[in-house]
Amino acid sequence: MTPSLFLSLLTVWVAAIVSPGPDVAQVIRLGVRSRAAGVWTGLGIMTGTAVWISASMLGLSALVNTRPELLAVLQLAGGAYLLWMGAGALRSGFSGHGEPLGGEGSAGEGSEGEVYSPARAWRIGTATNLSNPKALLFFGAVFAQFIRPGTGWEWNLLIMTVLMATGVAWFMILAFAVHSLSERLLRNARAIDVLTGLVFVGLALYMLFEGATSLG
Secondary structure, X not given: OOHHHHHHHHHHHHHHHHOOOHHHHHHHHHHOOOHHHHHHHHHHHHHHHHHHHHHHHOOHHHHHHHOHHHHHXXXXXXXXXXXXXHHHHHHHHHHOOOOOHHHOOOOOXXXXXXXXXXXXXXXXHHHHHHXXXXXXXXXXXXXXXXXXXXOOHHHHHHHHHHHHHHHHHHHHHHHHHHHHOHHHHHOOHHHXXXXXXXXHHHHHHXXXXXXXXXXX
């Protein structure tokens, strides 16, 4: 690993986390309810990211490059869970009864003004990231271009630290920004649920199609 390669990885990473996707949508969706929910969702997302980074450094990226069918299996699993979460968000938006997202919690959880507990928000954030197609593709394919088997532990530690720090900073900024607009956004909470659900379902169907096609 060279300094220039590290800076290239950091640039790609920042572009990946700030671009719209399931992680960003989930922080906005829960952050509308409370700042704490947005913050803990972001921390959950970064917990999932830590799992992805660790797995990639232990050889996941290289394994995916040599065994493409593994990527297909991960796409099917992630797509199925993302579809489940998307369906929950759509039910919440259309019914207004707060259908639990991803099977978490009790009825009323997603209603307007409802506050998610830190543990629940963290679990939802973690599950969202682990099923996020952007994370899957980034760590399953792109990350492998920067991390080699011979990369020393010093570089691995630096990469883990910097990627986690920038990710946490971004999602904390996002959570606080959403909260500052929460009064306005809360009036449209059900619309946000529906939009989030549509995004999740669309991405899930794409992942399921890609995974099934690859295995076929």
